[in-house]
Amino acid sequence: MIRDAMLVAAKDLRLERRSKIGLAQVMPFAVLVLLLFAFALDPDRNILRQATPGLFWVTVLFSAVLTLQRSFGVEAEDGILDALRLSGMAPAGIYLGKVAALVVQLLALEVVLAIGVAVLYDTRFIGIPLLIGVSITATLGIAAAGAVYGALAARLRSRDTLLPLLLLPLLAPVLISATRGFEVSLERETVSGWPWAALLGIFALVYLTLGSVLFRPLLEDA
Amino acid sequence: MTTTTTTSAGSAAAAADGPTGTGSLGTKVLGGLSLVAIALAVVYGLFISAPDAQLGETIRIIYMHVPTVLAAYVAFIITAVSSAMYLWKRNEFWDLLGSSSAEIGVLFFAVTIIDGALWGKVTWGVFWRWEPRLTTSAVLLIMYIGYLAVRAIPADARTRATRCSIVGLVAVVNIPIVHKAVDWWRGLHQGRTVLSTIDPEMDGTQLFAMYTSLVAGLLVFAWLLVHRFRTAYLAERAADLGLDTALAERRLEGSPATSDTSHTPTNTGAAS
Amino acid sequence: MESIVHLRAAVALIGRFPALAGADLDVDHGEIVLLRGPNGAGKTTLLRVCAGLVSVSSGTAMVLGEDLVRNRAAVRRRVGMLGHATFLYEDLTVTENIDFWARAAGATVPDGRAALDRLGVASRLWSLPVSALSAGQRRRVSFASMLCRRPELWLLDEPHAGLDSDGRDVIDDLMREAASVGATVLFASHELDRAGGVAHRSVTISGGVTVPDAESFDSVGIADLADEVAP
Numbered sequence: 001m002i003r004d005a006m007l008v009a010a011k012d013l014r015l016e017r018r019s020k021i022g023l024a025q026v027m028p029f030a031v032l033v034l035l036l037f038a039f040a041l042d043p044d045r046n047i048l049r050q051a052t053p054g055l056f057w058v059t060v061l062f063s064a065v066l067t068l069q070r071s072f073g074v075e076a077e078d079g080i081l082d083a084l085r086l087s088g089m090a091p092a093g094i095y096l097g098k099v100a101a102l103v104v105q106l107l108a109l110e111v112v113l114a115i116g117v118a119v120l121y122d123t124r125f126i127g128i129p130l131l132i133g134v135s136i137t138a139t140l141g142i143a144a145a146g147a148v149y150g151a152l153a154a155r156l157r158s159r160d161t162l163l164p165l166l167l168l169p170l171l172a173p174v175l176i177s178a179t180r181g182f183e184v185s186l187e188r189e190t191v192s193g194w195p196w197a198a199l200l201g202i203f204a205l206v207y208l209t210l211g212s213v214l215f216r217p218l219l220e221d222a
Numbered sequence: 223m224t225t226t227t228t229t230s231a232g233s234a235a236a237a238a239d240g241p242t243g244t245g246s247l248g249t250k251v252l253g254g255l256s257l258v259a260i261a262l263a264v265v266y267g268l269f270i271s272a273p274d275a276q277l278g279e280t281i282r283i284i285y286m287h288v289p290t291v292l293a294a295y296v297a298f299i300i301t302a303v304s305s306a307m308y309l310w311k312r313n314e315f316w317d318l319l320g321s322s323s324a325e326i327g328v329l330f331f332a333v334t335i336i337d338g339a340l341w342g343k344v345t346w347g348v349f350w351r352w353e354p355r356l357t358t359s360a361v362l363l364i365m366y367i368g369y370l371a372v373r374a375i376p377a378d379a380r381t382r383a384t385r386c387s388i389v390g391l392v393a394v395v396n397i398p399i400v401h402k403a404v405d406w407w408r409g410l411h412q413g414r415t416v417l418s419t420i421d422p423e424m425d426g427t428q429l430f431a432m433y434t435s436l437v438a439g440l441l442v443f444a445w446l447l448v449h450r451f452r453t454a455y456l457a458e459r460a461a462d463l464g465l466d467t468a469l470a471e472r473r474l475e476g477s478p479a480t481s482d483t484s485h486t487p488t489n490t491g492a493a494s
Numbered sequence: 495m496e497s498i499v500h501l502r503a504a505v506a507l508i509g510r511f512p513a514l515a516g517a518d519l520d521v522d523h524g525e526i527v528l529l530r531g532p533n534g535a536g537k538t539t540l541l542r543v544c545a546g547l548v549s550v551s552s553g554t555a556m557v558l559g560e561d562l563v564r565n566r567a568a569v570r571r572r573v574g575m576l577g578h579a580t581f582l583y584e585d586l587t588v589t590e591n592i593d594f595w596a597r598a599a600g601a602t603v604p605d606g607r608a609a610l611d612r613l614g615v616a617s618r619l620w621s622l623p624v625s626a627l628s629a630g631q632r633r634r635v636s637f638a639s640m641l642c643r644r645p646e647l648w649l650l651d652e653p654h655a656g657l658d659s660d661g662r663d664v665i666d667d668l669m670r671e672a673a674s675v676g677a678t679v680l681f682a683s684h685e686l687d688r689a690g691g692v693a694h695r696s697v698t699i700s701g702g703v704t705v706p707d708a709e710s711f712d713s714v715g716i717a718d719l720a721d722e723v724a725p
Contacts, residue, residue: 004598011594014590015586018623019585077584080581082547086571086573145392149392162368162375165364169361170365172400173403195406199402207392217309217384220384380549472511475534
């Protein structure tokens with residue numbers, strides 16, 4: 001199963017490297033969203049500065065939806081789903097491989113976004129350990145839950161509207177926790193931020209487990 | 223061919239003898255009990271029970287709010303259990319139960335939000351406050367509307383059931399996490415459950431009204447669930463009736479091509 | 495010896511449509527069987543049923559000794575399928591595709607490369623993305639990715655389609671080779687002349703039901719085939 005996961009993850013990353021959709025389309029989109037927020041919220045730096053953690057994570061969520069569409073859209077074409085079933089690879093392995101590739105892509109995106117907010121919103125990054133802890137757990141959770149719904153929606157014509165409808169409310173606690181975690185870490189708050197990271201960790205763990213179990217029926221029937 | 227025709231005629235006859243509605247003795251009893259409970263709840267809730275010391279008459283909304291919220295949670299738990307059972311046993315019963323329950327759960331949740339908003343308007347002057355319960359309800363409502371959206375996608379029974387079961391499980395697991403996140407977010411550190419609204423120190427009449435309305439809510443939920451389940455079940459049976467006809471038609475497609483062989487196509491009558 | 499494929503009154507539903515409405519089929523070890531029939535008759539569905547991709551709602555379906563009604567996933571690793579879709583990632587190169595699919599099925603990278611050679615896919619094409627290949631070249635790559643798995647049962651849906659006559663010869667040789675080493679081949683085709691040169695017998699499907707053919711390929715002569723195949 002681990003071997004299958006690594007095989008799939010490597011394949012996904014190779015696909016991304018070849019098509020460069022993440023680099024050429026999703027990342028510019030994410031930076032664009034940051035710009036749009038600046039237009040909407042007034043260049044007066046104070047408002048933007050206060051809202052930065054929230055805006056950062058909202059942008060990540062929207063970009064994640066796009067990344068998921070791409071990641072699973074590829075599998076829905078050319079009979080690939082049939083080929084995956086015929087390959088005899090463990091469904092849980094395929095799932096974990098896709099999640100791993102998604103995590104890598106999303107983390108790369110977050111680094112770019114972090115640079116974006118540092119430049120555009122004049123954010124100073126402090127409390128790095130918490131920032132990293134929150135980012136990793138949040139990203140794991142987004143990828144784990146996203147992969148389940150991404151796979152479900154993959155073959156549907158309505159997937160472009162269905163996937164956000166399904167996924168974004170599910171990720172509401174991730175948005176809340178990650179934003180609060182960032183606020184603490186950027187010293188906007190005086191309370192401890194680690195409970196938020198812990199909640200994110202629980203979310204990630206729960207969905208990684210559930211996803212691994214559900215991927216077999218998902219691959220077969222959905 | 224004769225065998226097939228008889229089977230279709232047979233099923234057509236069966237349909238004529240089948241149920242013409244989803245009612246039964248059981249649902250009539252259930253319905254009757256619900257009406258009684260509702261009457262009691264209305265009388266006690268709106269009239270006999272004492273008003274709250276602080277909130278006055280507006281407290282009476284809890285006799286509607288709490289039961290609907292409880293029923294909604296019960297509905298989603300039923301959906302979750304049904305989803306898991308369907309994925310395990312692959313029996314249509316669980317799929318129909320889960321989806322019927324989810325529909326009714328969405329209904330009850332919508333009612334909860336509406337009466338919560340009305341209460342807010344009367345009590346605080348605004349239709350919406352970002353307080354934990356309302357916020358959580360809004361998130362959960364949209365999650366389950368997503369479930370209904372997936373249910374509505376045309377697909378064969380097994381695919382649709384699998385998709386819905388997956389959504390059912392993914393959504394239910396999120397409920398406690400959403401609660402925690404929203405509670406912490408709004409600064410609430412001790413859990414406020416639905417049941418903790420029922421303070422044992424409530425006035426006797428209030429307590430009675432509360433329990434009666436809870437019972438009424440659950441009875442209404444059960445009544446709706448049974449009817450909805452039966453409607454869904456009958457819809458599936460109606461769709462199945464077409465199968466024998468479809469099989470016959472399908473084989474007919476091939477007849478001109480096989481007219482030069484002495485051997486008629488086999489049919490499923492002999493098998494299973 | 496128990497048949498490789500044994501279907502009795504198999505009904506397969508696509509949604510509520512009975513794509514197979516009671517198919518009977520027996521295919522023995524080492525046979526090459528042609529599936530013929532008009533468009534929409536159910537040939538593709540039959541092949542997919544044998545691959546364990548489509549469920550059988552009633553009747554019997556045993557493939558390679560596995561009961562497909564009970565567990566259709568068990569047979570998948572042991573069969574190879576060539577369908578209408580390419581089963582390849584458009585954006586990846588030929589070798590990236592073959593390497594992935596070979597390893598996914600438990601074969602090795604050298605197996606995959608050898609299959610590409612066998613199918614006559616020129617090495618100058620290997621580092622091109624699949625989207626840059628012609629339809630015929632893609633077919634060859636798809637075939638190679640099936641070949642390197644060394645499946646016990648070959649399920650081919652119109653294997654000759656889109657190939658030039660060299661390609662078709664290669665396919666025919668491969669099918670005979672497969673049968674000679676003990677694999678079994680079931681393929682659907684509209685090209686009856688060419689198929690007649692390879693297949694041991696044919697089965698007609700029409701309206702979702704199988705009809706054993708009144709004529710078999712006597713024009714070829716079973717004896718000639720036996721000489722070529724040489725068990």
